[in-house]
Amino acid sequence: MNLSEELKKLAELRASGTLTEEEFIRAKERLLNTQPSSSGPPPPLTSAVNAFRRSRNDRWIAGVCGGIGRATGMESWVWRLFFTVLLLCGGTGLLVYLLLAIFVPSE
Secondary structure (H helix, E strand, C coil): HHHHHHHHHHHHHHCCCCCCCCHHHEEEEHHHHHCCCCCCCCHHCCCHHHHCCCCCCCCCCCCCHHHHHHHHCHHHHHHHHHHHHHHHCHHHHHHHHHHHHHHHHHH
16 A cells, blocks of 8 residues: 555545544654654663663672662662572573673763
């Protein structure tokens, strides 16, 4: 379906009363705006990852758990417990913690 056919279909839906005037205007703007809007807010995951920093105040070793706690809204002790449990599972927690301590910038 090309653009003119879609606009005709929208006009028919508006004429039949299926679409209100406001819905018609929004749908028409969506059809005519073919460029993706880059001015909108970034996706939540992207902004959370970009805001992730190691904590300077809530730290025991490198501040990784404090930073994760602030980014996720959970208490940092929960993340410390999580990394401790992962440490007991073959040392995975230590590896992940060290990688985060190396690659995540400090605030």
